[in-house]
Amino acid sequence: MKANWLGAALILGAALGTAHAQQTVFIPIVIEVSGSGAVSGTNFRDGALMAIDEVNAKGGILGRKINAPVSDTQTNPGISRAQVQKALDGNPYAILGPVFSGSVKVNMLLAQAAEIPQFTGAEAAEITQMGNDYIFRTSFGQQMSMPKMAVFVADGIKARSVAFLWVNNDYGKGGRDVFFKEMAKRNIKIVADVSTEAGQVDFAADIVKLKSANADAIFIYTNEEECARVLREARKQGVKTPIIGETNVISQKVIDLAGDTAEGVRGHVGLTADAPIPAVQAFTDKFQKRYKYVPDHNGIKGYTAVYAIKHATEKLGKFDSKALAKLMKGLTIKPEQEPGILMEATWDAKGDIDRISFLVEVVKGRQKVVEVLPKLGK
Amino acid sequence: MLLWQTSQTINFAQGEFVMLPAFFVLAAMKFGGLSFPAALLVGMLVALLVLGLLFKRLVVDPILRHGVLPLVISTLGLAIFFKEGVKEFYAAEAQGFPGFWPATNFTIFGAVISAQSLVIIGVAVVAVGVLQYFLGRTRTGRQMQATAQNPTLARVLGIPVERMILYTFLVNAALVALASFLVSPIYLAKFTNGELLGLAAFVAAIVGGFNQVRGAIVGGLLLGIVDNLVAAYWSSQYRAAFPLFLLIAVILWRPQGLLGRAEERTV
Numbered sequence: 001m002k003a004n005w006l007g008a009a010l011i012l013g014a015a016l017g018t019a020h021a022q023q024t025v026f027i028p029i030v031i032e033v034s035g036s037g038a039v040s041g042t043n044f045r046d047g048a049l050m051a052i053d054e055v056n057a058k059g060g061i062l063g064r065k066i067n068a069p070v071s072d073t074q075t076n077p078g079i080s081r082a083q084v085q086k087a088l089d090g091n092p093y094a095i096l097g098p099v100f101s102g103s104v105k106v107n108m109l110l111a112q113a114a115e116i117p118q119f120t121g122a123e124a125a126e127i128t129q130m131g132n133d134y135i136f137r138t139s140f141g142q143q144m145s146m147p148k149m150a151v152f153v154a155d156g157i158k159a160r161s162v163a164f165l166w167v168n169n170d171y172g173k174g175g176r177d178v179f180f181k182e183m184a185k186r187n188i189k190i191v192a193d194v195s196t197e198a199g200q201v202d203f204a205a206d207i208v209k210l211k212s213a214n215a216d217a218i219f220i221y222t223n224e225e226e227c228a229r230v231l232r233e234a235r236k237q238g239v240k241t242p243i244i245g246e247t248n249v250i251s252q253k254v255i256d257l258a259g260d261t262a263e264g265v266r267g268h269v270g271l272t273a274d275a276p277i278p279a280v281q282a283f284t285d286k287f288q289k290r291y292k293y294v295p296d297h298n299g300i301k302g303y304t305a306v307y308a309i310k311h312a313t314e315k316l317g318k319f320d321s322k323a324l325a326k327l328m329k330g331l332t333i334k335p336e337q338e339p340g341i342l343m344e345a346t347w348d349a350k351g352d353i354d355r356i357s358f359l360v361e362v363v364k365g366r367q368k369v370v371e372v373l374p375k376l377g378k
Numbered sequence: 379m380l381l382w383q384t385s386q387t388i389n390f391a392q393g394e395f396v397m398l399p400a401f402f403v404l405a406a407m408k409f410g411g412l413s414f415p416a417a418l419l420v421g422m423l424v425a426l427l428v429l430g431l432l433f434k435r436l437v438v439d440p441i442l443r444h445g446v447l448p449l450v451i452s453t454l455g456l457a458i459f460f461k462e463g464v465k466e467f468y469a470a471e472a473q474g475f476p477g478f479w480p481a482t483n484f485t486i487f488g489a490v491i492s493a494q495s496l497v498i499i500g501v502a503v504v505a506v507g508v509l510q511y512f513l514g515r516t517r518t519g520r521q522m523q524a525t526a527q528n529p530t531l532a533r534v535l536g537i538p539v540e541r542m543i544l545y546t547f548l549v550n551a552a553l554v555a556l557a558s559f560l561v562s563p564i565y566l567a568k569f570t571n572g573e574l575l576g577l578a579a580f581v582a583a584i585v586g587g588f589n590q591v592r593g594a595i596v597g598g599l600l601l602g603i604v605d606n607l608v609a610a611y612w613s614s615q616y617r618a619a620f621p622l623f624l625l626i627a628v629i630l631w632r633p634q635g636l637l638g639r640a641e642e643r644t645v
Contacts, residue, residue, distance in 0.1 A: 034470035042471065168615070195615055201565040201574060205609030205617070225472040225566060232564060238483040238490035257474045257566060261481065 024067040025060070025319060027052075027309065028087035029302075030107070031097035035075025036199045039224040039253045040099040040298045044121050045070055046291050047302030048096050051340060061310050062319065073098050077106040088114045093319050094309050095119070099298055101127060101170040108135050117325040119305040121298055123247070124174035128350040134325050136351040138301040138308070139247075140270040142178045144352060148373055149246045149268045150182035152359055157242060157266070159216035163192035165206060165230065167222035175221050175246065191215045200226055203233040210239070217242045220249040220265075224296075228257035235261040242266065250360050250367055251296040259365075266361045266370075271297035274367040275358055279335055279342045294366075300342065307340030308333060308347075346375070380546050380553075382588060387438055388450050391457035392554070393576020399425040399558035400475055400567040401464050414476050422555050430551030434544060457572065464569040475562035498560045505556055506595060509549070513591070522546055581621050585628045587638020596637055600624070 029048055032041025048068065056065045071087065073080035080103035087095055088110060094117045098104055101124030108127070111118040112134045120127070120135060125142040127135060153159050162183060166172040176193075183190055192213035194206050207230070210218050218241050220230050227249040234243060245267040248254060252273060255262045273284040273295045283303060287295045309324070311333050316323050332346040345355045359371040381387040389395070403421035406412045412420060437456060441449045479493045513519040524532040525542040533539045557575075565571055578601060586597020601621050609617035634640045 034465055038470040039472070197618075199570065201571065202605075205606045206614060208606075208610045209614070225568070228472070228474075229564070229566060235481050236483070236492040236494060236564075238485070238492075253471075257472060259474060 023064055025064045026067050026090055026092045027094050027096060027306075028090065028092050029068050029070045029096045030073060030080060030083045030087055031070060032075045032100055032103070033070065033072035035073075036223060036225065037073075037075035037098070037100045037103075039296075040121065041073070041075070041097070043253070043296050043298035044097060044099050044302035047287065047295060047299035047304075048306050049302075050287060050290060051303045051306035054340070055306060055310055061313050062317070064319070066306070068096070073100070073103050075100055075103070077103045080104075081107045081110065083107075084110050084118075088116060092116055093313075093321055094324065096302065096305055097121065099301070101174065104135070105130075105170055108132055111135075115325070116321050117309075117328065119309065121301040121305075122171070124170045125178050126170075126174060128352045132351070133329075134351075136308075136325075136328055136347055137353045138305045139297060139353065140357065141352050142175045144354065144376060145246055145268060145270055145357070146175060146178040146182050147376075148357060149179065149244075150186060150188075152266075152268055153183070153217065153219075153244065154186045154188060156359065157217055157244065159188060159242075161189040161191045161213075161215045162217050162219050163194070163210045163213040163215035163241070164190055164219045165192075165194040165196060165210060165221065167198055167226060168195045169198050169223075171223070172221055179219070179221070179246075196222060196226065198223060198226070201229060203230050204237070206230070207233045207237045207239065210234075211237060211241070215241060217244050220245045222248065224248050224251055224253050225257065227251075227254045228262075231258040231261040231265065247297055250362055251298075252294045252367065253296045255362055255365055255367070256294070262362045263364075264362060266359070268357060268373075269297060269360055269367070270355075270357045271300040272358050272360060272367050272369065273297075273300065274360070274369060275343075276369055276372070277343060279339060283342055304341055304345065307338055307342075308345070311338040311341065344375070380550050380591070386446055387442065388446060388453070390450060390453040390576070391460060391572070392579055393572030393574070394457045394460040395429050395551070395554040395572070396558045396561070396575045396579075397567070397569065397572035398429065398460055398464065399555040400562040400571075401468050401473075401569075402428075402555075403559070404473055404475065404567060405468065418559060421559070422552065425555035425558075426548055426551045428551075429554060430548040431544070433551070434547040438547075457576070461569050461572060468569075470569065472566040472568040475567045477563035478559075494563065501556065501560060505553065506591075509553070509591070512549075518542075518545065578621070581625050584635060585621075585624055587635025589639060589641060590635070590637050593635050593637035597635065600636075 029045055031045045032038055052066045052068050060066060071083040073083055080098050084107035095111055096119050099121035101122040104120045104122040104127055108118055112132045117134050117136060119138055121138055123139060123142055128141055166176045180190060192209055194209050196206055220227055220243060243265045247269050250265055250267045250269060284295060287299055312324055312327050312331060316327055328347050329349050333341045334344045335341055343355050345353055347353055354375050356375055357373045358369045360367040360369050381389055399421050402424040403417045406417035406420040437452055441452050477494055479497045482493045483490050513523055521537045522542045522545060524537055525539050529539050582597035582601045583594045587593025604620055604624060605617055608620045
């Protein structure tokens with residue numbers, strides 16, 4: 001009799017477990033919650049979680065709520081690989097994150113082998129050039145953003161020489177290589193090429209090098225915290241040369257950390273919480289109300305990734321990871337179709353995203369959009 | 379160094395000791411709603427309590443009697459505890475820390491010097507001067523030195539050795555708090571800051587001389603100058619290696635440090 005009861009309980013438990021699994025869709029977030037990438041990672045995570053709560057509140061995707069546990073890569077490629085493997089062991093529908101290019105380069109091979117689409121915030125150019133059909137960006141890769149930046153350097157500020165400071169990791173090196181090619185095409189001289197380390201805190205000597213190069217502009221291309229330290233040090237050393245950058249140095253987190261030393265910095269951003277677009281402003285208000293801080297571009301990356309998956313899945317009408325990856329190639333999502341996408345976005349055959357972008361300047365502690373640049377495909 | 383001289387304490391959490399007071403201040407401002415000056419005062423008092431009194435009573439006193447090695451391992455554990463504690467309970471991200479002085483610069487003979495740098499140098503010079511005066515010219519300071527040189531003889535002479543050791547821990551706590559308040563506006567407050575600061579402090583102390591306060595000062599200055607000159611005029615990629623080359627050279631040719639004195643110990 002006891003055995004019968006036990007058997008019944010086990011069957012009931014298994015049935016309930018199966019029912020729960022069927023009611024949810026597993027989309028784990030593997031992201032930088034600590035380490036040098038924490039600023040980017042926590043923004044991405046918070047944006048994604050906000051979107052997931054919104055989607056779940058409206059009944060989920062095709063009637064199934066999103067189950068999205070967060071695991072921390074500690075900004076360590078080795079740990080990120082282990083976390084992606086752990087996520088894959090749970091049979092995910094798709095994976096969100098990470099943001100750091102060095103981690104993505106290591107772990108995307110696992111998702112590719114498992115044929116699970118991975119939506120990343122990483123920007124290193126080569127990520128989408130390695131023949132991986134399962135990787136999708138939620139922001140510009142460097143091969144999309146640096147040409148826009150080069151036009152800004154040549155025509156916007158009319159610089160003929162640039163001093164370039166970069167972080168010696170996959171993100172920094174990828175950006176440096178693409179930018180240097182773009183500068184060579186335009187005969188703009190690179191008069192200082194200063195490599196720095198991730199997590200570096202003392203930039204006194206690096207700023208001395210940049211200053212002594214007497215360039216028309218100083219280009220800062222490091223991760224967020226380092227950008228803030230560079231700007232503080234530049235102010236300490238009385239740098240008068242215009243400081244420019246792509247995305248990070250003009251991100252809201254850097255502005256918050258650098259304080260008034262970020263004033264006047266200009267550059268290009270693929271995404272900004274201050275974009276003059278009502279949907280983005282509504283997102284920013286919601287985000288700020290929920291998390292009590294102003295999101296940066298990574299917050300938008302995480303948010304739109306969830307809605308991209310939702311829209312594509314609803315278009316498919318079923319949960320099929322391979323079909324999702326196939327559908328994403330060449331897919332355009334418009335805000336009229338899916339308001340959560342915020343701005344019209346198109347994914348190409350390599351998984352790169354194309355959409356409008358912005359030239360901004362830091363004014364009174366916020367990004368001020370100076371110009372809206374069209375999609376490259378238009 | 380002070381701790382080593384008075385109580386044979388090697389503190390491998392010294393870097394985290396410098397990282398932590400900045401978070402005491404930020405927490406006082408965030409959760410206590412205090413103004414920056416009031417939070418600085420609270421930060422200093424909490425540092426004296428936690429990094430001075432409690433560190434001695436709860437970590438050093440019970441463990442040191444088992445030898446120096448268990449204490450070394452304990453302070454390594456303490457460093458991890460502080461680091462992970464800040465990450466877990468405050469933030470994993472870097473935090474802005476207010477400066478003492480507005481961001482103005484002076485140009486002296488063509489060189490731009492920020493007011494912030496001058497304040498830091500000034501505070502550091504005053505702190506070292508006060509410390510030297512206290513140790514060399516006051517009765518308590520001389521008693522602390524006597525304790526450092528020979529605790530047994532100091533006890534015979536009626537010096538309250540335990541109290542002198544406690545004072546040393548409190549002085550150490552005050553100095554790390556001061557360092558934290560000075561360096562955090564530039565480096566930003568982050569839970570990992572201790573790794574770098576701790577390593578730099580140890581290298582500076584060994585290069586200068588582990589048993590001399592002025593040795594540590596010279597070691598620190600030398601290290602800072604070498605590090606920045608190498609990064610600015612030679613190679614920023616290899617900047618981290620040069621202080622270690624210096625360390626190896628000192629250990630090979632002058633193990634007592636540049637200004638240290640050789641000590642004999644019974645083994």
